[in-house]
Amino acid sequence: MIIKRLLFAAVFILAVSTNISCEKEDVTETELEVLSVKKSEIEEGDT
Amino acid sequence: MAILVGMSSLPFFNELITEENGSLSKWLLPPGIQESLLDENSKILGYSKFRVFLYYLLIELYIMVASIGWFSVAKDEAYRYALLLCTASAGYHIFLILSAKRLTWLNDPSWKLWWTLGIGIVLFGLYYWGEHTKRKKLLAVRTTLGSSPEKIISPKVVLSWLAIAFVSTFPYFHDIVTERFVGVKDWVPILGIEDFLTLGERDVWGFVSYRVLLLTLFVQMCAQILWAGWWMDAKYSLYKPFLLVPVGLSMYQITMIVMVKTDAYLNKPDFKLLLVLVFGIILGILYYFKNKALPLNEQESITSVVAQNNNR
Numbered sequence: 334m335i336i337k338r339l340l341f342a343a344v345f346i347l348a349v350s351t352n353i354s355c356e357k358e359d360v361t362e363t364e365l366e367v368l369s370v371k372k373s374e375i376e377e378g379d380t
Numbered sequence: 381m382a383i384l385v386g387m388s389s390l391p392f393f394n395e396l397i398t399e400e401n402g403s404l405s406k407w408l409l410p411p412g413i414q415e416s417l418l419d420e421n422s423k424i425l426g427y428s429k430f431r432v433f434l435y436y437l438l439i440e441l442y443i444m445v446a447s448i449g450w451f452s453v454a455k456d457e458a459y460r461y462a463l464l465l466c467t468a469s470a471g472y473h474i475f476l477i478l479s480a481k482r483l484t485w486l487n488d489p490s491w492k493l494w495w496t497l498g499i500g501i502v503l504f505g506l507y508y509w510g511e512h513t514k515r516k517k518l519l520a521v522r523t524t525l526g527s528s529p530e531k532i533i534s535p536k537v538v539l540s541w542l543a544i545a546f547v548s549t550f551p552y553f554h555d556i557v558t559e560r561f562v563g564v565k566d567w568v569p570i571l572g573i574e575d576f577l578t579l580g581e582r583d584v585w586g587f588v589s590y591r592v593l594l595l596t597l598f599v600q601m602c603a604q605i606l607w608a609g610w611w612m613d614a615k616y617s618l619y620k621p622f623l624l625v626p627v628g629l630s631m632y633q634i635t636m637i638v639m640v641k642t643d644a645y646l647n648k649p650d651f652k653l654l655l656v657l658v659f660g661i662i663l664g665i666l667y668y669f670k671n672k673a674l675p676l677n678e679q680e681s682i683t684s685v686v687a688q689n690n691n692r
Binding site for chain 2: 369370371372373374375376377378379380
């Protein structure tokens with residue numbers, strides 16, 4: 334049971350850490366902007 | 381559990397597997413894969429950018445996972461088989477994206493609507509046949525007890541089927557009401573929504589057109605409804621609280637689309653998104669450790685009693 338609970342905790346820590354991986358110090362705001370999809374970036378041809 | 385959490389981060393997965401210049405991360409796939417997806421117009425299977433392609437592909441996958449998850453838990457619900465319409469719709473769009481057939485007749489909305497109707501009738505027929513067979517066996521018991529036979533088709537059942545069939549059209553709802561590079565179709569009544577949302581040239585609530593806004597909003601709403609449905613029907617499941625994570629993430633995306641009228645990032649891992657994630661996870665963990673899960677046989681008996689009461 335304890336292993337199961339540790340596993341759940343590990344999975345969630347992993348999920349959070351992957352989502353905040355872009356927040357590390359050497360990543361600037363500009364680089365984050367490059368990585369994300371913006372509303373205006375989606376073209377009519379993409380629909 | 382791992383699948384659930386992994387799937388909940390799918391709309392953000394593009395962040396993990398692309399470099400800052402837009403190319404794929406080398407640790408994940410060897411160089412040249414992105415180039416191999418380029419078509420003759422230098423597009424990624426018809427998409428302007430690789431991350432936009434990933435965004436829509438993964439949202440469709442996100443929808444498909446939610447519909448399968450909801451289907452797997454809605455064992456006693458009359459609308460269970462209707463959920464397969466959503467699975468089929470998402471699966472078909474994944475096929476269209478990966479086979480670069482989006483600009484062909486296979487993506488025609490009327491074609492998809494006819495198929496939805498056809499598959500819906502077949503599924504409803506299967507549901508009716510299954511229920512009819514099941515109730516025939518119980519008829520002797522019911523006659524003895526003196527209770528009247530239950531109706532298989534009630535207004536509630538028909539409405540739930542119609543509602544889910546409607547949700548299954550969300551991934552191509554923009555195709556039903558608008559035409560690519562043309563705008564809203566002639567038959568659509570003018571309610572002033574498009575005018576209200578249009579803030580300038582190539583600026584419809586931050587999107588370049590009304591059609592793009594509809595596509596993005598409706599795929600997110602489809603995902604939201606299906607994940608929320610899974611959450612509602614996942615009774616006595618240990619993982620139920622953790623479904624709040626994808627439900628929260630989808631709600632965040634919808635909020636970004638609806639509430640922010642200027643241009644904005646759809647999947648940037650910023651502070652607000654992290655808050656949603658962290659609160660969802662804390663809630664999930666709190667509920668998980670409070671959850672004194674019942675033994676399986678007790679769960680099944682309670683579920684069947686609840687279902688019987690609902691049917692009365």
